[in-house]
Amino acid sequence: MSGPSTYQPxxxxxxxxxxRLPIIGLVHSSFVxxxxxxxxxxxxxxGAILSMMLGVQIVTGVILAMHYTPHADLAFKSVxxxxxxxxxxxxxxxMHACGASMFFLAVYIHMFRGLYYGSYKAPREVLWILxxxxxLLMMATGxxxxxxxxxxxxxxxxxVITNLFSAVPYxxxxxxxxxxxxxxxxxPTLNRFxxxxxxxxxxxxxxxVLHVWALHVAGQNNPAGVEPKTEKDMVPFTPYATIxxxxxxxxxxxxxxxxxxxxxxxxxxxxxxxxxxxxVTPAHIVPEWYYLPFYAILRSVPNxxxxxxxxxxxxxxxxxxxxxxxxxxxxxxxxPLGKQFFWIFFVxxxxxxxxxxxxxxxxxxxxxxxxxVLYFAYFLIVLPLLARIEKPRPLPNSIAEDxxxxxxxxxxxxxxxxxxxxxxxxxxxxxxxxxxxxTLTPPSASWSFAGPFGKFDRGAVQRxxxxxxxxxxxxxxxxxxxxxxxxxxxxxxxxxxxxxAFAAEYKVKDGPxxxxxxxxxxxxxxxxxxxxxxxxxxxxxxxxxxxxxxxxLIAKARSYKRGFPWFLIDxxxxxQEQGPNYVNALLxxxxxxxxxxxxxxxxxxxxxxxxxxxxxxxxxxxDGQVTFDDGSPATVKQYAHDVATFLMWTAEPHMEARKxxxxxxxxxxxxxxxxxxxxxxxxxxxxH
Amino acid sequence: MTASTADHPTRRDFLFVATGATAAxxxxxxxxxxxxxxxxxxxxxxxxxxxxxxxxxVAEGQDIKVFxxxxxxxxxxxxxxxxxxxxSVPVASLPDPASDQSRTKDGHEQWLVVIGxxxxxxxxxxAHEGNYDGFFCxxxxxxxxxxxxxxxxxxxxxxxxxxxxxxxxxxxxxx
Numbered sequence: 001m002s003g004p005s006t007y008q009p010x011x012x013x014x015x016x017x018x019x020r021l022p023i024i025g026l027v028h029s030s031f032v033x034x035x036x037x038x039x040x041x042x043x044x045x046x047g048a049i050l051s052m053m054l055g056v057q058i059v060t061g062v063i064l065a066m067h068y069t070p071h072a073d074l075a076f077k078s079v080x081x082x083x084x085x086x087x088x089x090x091x092x093x094x095m096h097a098c099g100a101s102m103f104f105l106a107v108y109i110h111m112f113r114g115l116y117y118g119s120y121k122a123p124r125e126v127l128w129i130l131x132x133x134x135x136l137l138m139m140a141t142g143x144x145x146x147x148x149x150x151x152x153x154x155x156x157x158x159x160v161i162t163n164l165f166s167a168v169p170y171x172x173x174x175x176x177x178x179x180x181x182x183x184x185x186x187x188p189t190l191n192r193f194x195x196x197x198x199x200x201x202x203x204x205x206x207x208x209v210l211h212v213w214a215l216h217v218a219g220q221n222n223p224a225g226v227e228p229k230t231e232k233d234m235v236p237f238t239p240y241a242t243i244x245x246x247x248x249x250x251x252x253x254x255x256x257x258x259x260x261x262x263x264x265x266x267x268x269x270x271x272x273x274x275x276x277x278x279x280v281t282p283a284h285i286v287p288e289w290y291y292l293p294f295y296a297i298l299r300s301v302p303n304x305x306x307x308x309x310x311x312x313x314x315x316x317x318x319x320x321x322x323x324x325x326x327x328x329x330x331x332x333x334x335x336p337l338g339k340q341f342f343w344i345f346f347v348x349x350x351x352x353x354x355x356x357x358x359x360x361x362x363x364x365x366x367x368x369x370x371x372x373v374l375y376f377a378y379f380l381i382v383l384p385l386l387a388r389i390e391k392p393r394p395l396p397n398s399i400a401e402d403x404x405x406x407x408x409x410x411x412x413x414x415x416x417x418x419x420x421x422x423x424x425x426x427x428x429x430x431x432x433x434x435x436x437x438x439t440l441t442p443p444s445a446s447w448s449f450a451g452p453f454g455k456f457d458r459g460a461v462q463r464x465x466x467x468x469x470x471x472x473x474x475x476x477x478x479x480x481x482x483x484x485x486x487x488x489x490x491x492x493x494x495x496x497x498x499x500x501a502f503a504a505e506y507k508v509k510d511g512p513x514x515x516x517x518x519x520x521x522x523x524x525x526x527x528x529x530x531x532x533x534x535x536x537x538x539x540x541x542x543x544x545x546x547x548x549x550x551x552x553l554i555a556k557a558r559s560y561k562r563g564f565p566w567f568l569i570d571x572x573x574x575x576q577e578q579g580p581n582y583v584n585a586l587l588x589x590x591x592x593x594x595x596x597x598x599x600x601x602x603x604x605x606x607x608x609x610x611x612x613x614x615x616x617x618x619x620x621x622x623d624g625q626v627t628f629d630d631g632s633p634a635t636v637k638q639y640a641h642d643v644a645t646f647l648m649w650t651a652e653p654h655m656e657a658r659k660x661x662x663x664x665x666x667x668x669x670x671x672x673x674x675x676x677x678x679x680x681x682x683x684x685x686x687x688h
Numbered sequence: 689m690t691a692s693t694a695d696h697p698t699r700r701d702f703l704f705v706a707t708g709a710t711a712a713x714x715x716x717x718x719x720x721x722x723x724x725x726x727x728x729x730x731x732x733x734x735x736x737x738x739x740x741x742x743x744x745x746v747a748e749g750q751d752i753k754v755f756x757x758x759x760x761x762x763x764x765x766x767x768x769x770x771x772x773x774x775x776s777v778p779v780a781s782l783p784d785p786a787s788d789q790s791r792t793k794d795g796h797e798q799w800l801v802v803i804g805x806x807x808x809x810x811x812x813x814x815a816h817e818g819n820y821d822g823f824f825c826x827x828x829x830x831x832x833x834x835x836x837x838x839x840x841x842x843x844x845x846x847x848x849x850x851x852x853x854x855x856x857x858x859x860x861x862x863x
C-alpha cells in the first residue's frame with residue numbers, strides 16, 4: 001500500500017535495476033499485490049474507464065494536433081481536411097470528439113458513485129479534493145477543445161464563456177481582454193486555447209497520479225463503507241480487480257463505439273458545421289451537454305455577477321463536501337434518508353441539465369430557480385441536517401460479511417434507473433430548443449444511407465451531382481469537395497478517368513505563371529469545385545444581400561428540434577438524417593402565395609420549412625429542368641431527394657467506410673466481451 | 689491465484705489463452721489507424737500528380753528548376769560540348785557506373801532531367817559549378833558531371849532521374 005516494497009524480482013537483470021530504481025516493486029505493490037476490497041461493484045470500474053479515456057484523449061489529441069492548423073482562417077478547413085483526407089482521420093476525430101463526452105459521462109458516474117457511497121469521508125478528503133481539481137481541469141480542457149474547430153458554436157461558446165469573467169468587479173474587462181489577446185475573440189484567442197488545450201491534459205495526468213497515490217494511501221472505499229479488518233476482506237488487485245476493470249472497459253468501449261461509428265454527431269451541435277462568423281450569433285447558444293446543469297444555474301440568477309458566482313459555487317461546494325456531510329456512516333446503503341435525498345439530488349442534476357438546453361423563457365426560468373435552490377440545499381442544508389437527525393441502519397461487521405449477505409437484485413434495479421437517467425441527461429443536448437414559430441418540421445424521407453448498414457444510392461448521388469452542376473452551382477460553392485473525390489470509394493462511383501474528364505469541363509484559375517499573370521486552365525482531379533463568386537461580398541451583392549451558403553457541409557450544418565422523447569429513441573434507432581430531411585423539404589417547401597396573415601418582404605420568398613419562412617433564395621427547381629439519362633422522373637420531388645443524397649455524401653464522404661468499420665468493430669467487441677465475461681467469472685471463482 | 693501447470697491443458701487455460709489472443713489481435717488492429725495516419729493524406733497524394741513543363745524558353749546552356757512532389761527537378765539544356773564530354777568518360781571508372789544514354793531519352797540527348805537532391809545528405813547542388821561542368825554540392829563538396837553522375841566527394845550515388853517522358857519535342861511530363 002505504502003512504504004518500501006518488499007518485492008524482489010527473480011531475474012538478475014531486473015534485480016540490478018530494482019536496487020537502483022525500485023520501479024518494478026512500485027508497480028507490483030500498486031497494481032499487483034495491492035489489496036482491494038472484495039465487495040466492489042461495477043461502479044468501481046469507472047476509475048479504470050477514466051484512465052483509459054484520458055489515454056485515448058491524449059493519444060488521439062496528439063495525432064489530431066499533427067494535422068490541425070490553429071489559425072482563425074484555416075482551423076475550420078484543417079478539421080475538414082483531417083476528416084476527409086487524412087488516413088482514418090474521420091475515425092480519429094470521432095474518437096476524440098465523442099471521447100470528450102464519454103470522458104465526462106464516466107467522470108459523472110464516478111462522482112455520483114463517490115457521493116452515494118461516501119467515498120469523500122475521512123480519511124479520503126484529499127483524494128476527493130484532488131478529484132474535484134481534476135474535474136475543474138477537465139472542464140477547462142473540454143471547453144478549449146470545443147473552440148478549436150472554429151465553427152459557430154466554438155466561436156460563440158468562447159465568447160460567452162470568456163465573458164463570464166467580465167462579471168468580476170473593477171477588473172472584469174481587463175481580464176477578458178487578457179484572455180482574448182485582443183478586443184474580441186479572434187486568432188490570438190484560438191492560438192492560446194490550442195496551446196492550453198494541449199497542455200492541460202498533461203496536468204490532468206499529473207493530478208491523476210496524485211489522485212491514485214492518495215487512493216493507495218487511504219485504500220479504496222467499498223459499497224459497505226466499512227474499513228477492511230482482516231485479510232479475508234481483501235483480494236489482490238491482480239488478477240481480481242484487473243480482470244474486472246478490463247471487462248468494464250470492454251463494455252464501455254461498446255457504448256463508446258456506438259457513437260464513434262454510428263452517431264458521431266448525435267452529441268454535437270449542427271451549428272458547429274458552420275464556420276465561425278463574428279457577425280451572426282446562432283439563435284440558441286447551448287454548451288455541450290456536460291456543462292448544461294451549471295449553465296442552467298448561471299441563467300437562473302437574474303444578476304450577472306451573482307449568476308457567475310452561483311455557477312462556480314456549484315462546483316466549489318464539492319470541495320467542502322467532506323465537512324458538510326458529518327454523518328458517521330459512509331455508504332448510503334445504510335442511510336435510509338440519505339439514500340432518498342441522494343436520488344432526489346440526482347434527479348435535480350438531470351433536470352438542471354435538461355433546463356440548460358431549453359430557451360430561458362417562461363416556466364423554464366422558474367423551474368431553473370427552484371432546482372438551483374434545491375441543488376445548493378442538498379449540500380448546505382440537507383447533508384448537515386441529516387448527520388444530526390438520521391438513524392442509520394446497522395452496518396455489517398466486515399466486508400466479508402457484506403459479501404455473504406449480498407443480494408444482487410436491488411443493485412441491478414438502481415443501476416437500470418441510473419442508466420436511464422444518465423442517458424436522458426446525456427441526450428439533453430440534442431433536445432435543445434430552436435426557434436420554430438410558424439415553421440413546419442421537415443417530414444422524414446426514406447434514405448438509402450440511413451441505419452447501421454446504409455449505403456449511398458450511387459444513382460441518386462450521380463443525379464444530385466448533375467443537378468448541383470446545372471442548377472445549384474450558379475450560386476452555391478462546394479469548396480471542400482475535390483473532383484478526385486468523385487472517384488473515391490463510397491461516393492458516386494465514377495472511375496478515375498470519368499472524374500478527370502468531369503474536372504476538365506471546368507475552368508480553374510491558376511498562377512501566377514512565369515510572367516506573373518494569373519491564367520485559366522482546365523480542371524484537374526486534384527482541384528476543388530470552383531466557387532461561383534470570387535469572394536463573399538460579391539456573393540452577397542449578387543444575391544440581394546444574403547450570401548448563398550457553401551453546400552459541402554450543409555447536410556450536417558442544418559437540423560431541427562426532435563423533442564422528447566424522440567431524441568432518446570433516436571439514440572437507439574441511429575436516426576441522424578435531420579440535415580437531408582431539411583434540404584429535401586426546403587427544396588419542395590415553396591408556396592407562391594403565403595398563408596393568410598403572413599407577409600413576406602420584397603425580394604424574399606415564402607418557404608414553409610425555412611426558419612422564419614422568408615427565404616432569399618428563389619425557388620431553384622422546377623419540373624423538367626434537368627433531364628436524367630437513367631430515366632428517373634424529372635420532377636422537383638425527385639430532384640430534391642437526389643440533391644439531398646448528394647449533399648449528404650459531400651458532407652460525409654467516408655460514411656460507408658465508417659459504418660463498415662463499425663460493423664467489424666462491433667463483431668469483435670461483442671465476441672471479446674463474451675470471452676472477458678467468462679474469463680472474469682473463472683478468475684473470481686477462486687475468490688468466492 | 690494458483691498458477692496452472694502446463695502438463696494438462698485445461699478448459700480454463702484455453703479460455704485464458706483465447707481471451708489473451710483476442711485482446712492481442714484487437715490491440716494490434718487498433719494500432720493500425722494510428723500509424724497509417726502518418727502517411728501522406730489524400731490531398732498530398734493528389735497534389736503529387738504528374739506535371740507538364742514547356743521547354744521552349746530554355747536556351748542551350750541554360751537550366752531551370754521546377755518542383756514536383758516538393759522536390760526540385762533540374763532540367764538542363766546541355767551544350768554539344770557537355771554531351772560529348774559526359775559520353776566520352778569510361779563508364780566503368782565511375783563511382784556509380786551508368787551511361788549518359790541510360791540517363792537521357794533517345795533523340796533528346798541535349799536534355800538532362802534529374803532530381804536536384806544530393807545523394808549524400810539531401811542538400812541541393814548548384815548547377816554549372818564544380819570541376820566537371822555539372823553540379824556541385826556546397827554542403828559537403830560532392831561533385832556531379834553534366835549527366836548528374838557523381839564524380840567526387842562523399843555522395844554514394846548519381847542524381848536520380850525522375851520518371852518523365854516527352855509529350856512533344858518541346859514539352860515533357862514529369863511523373
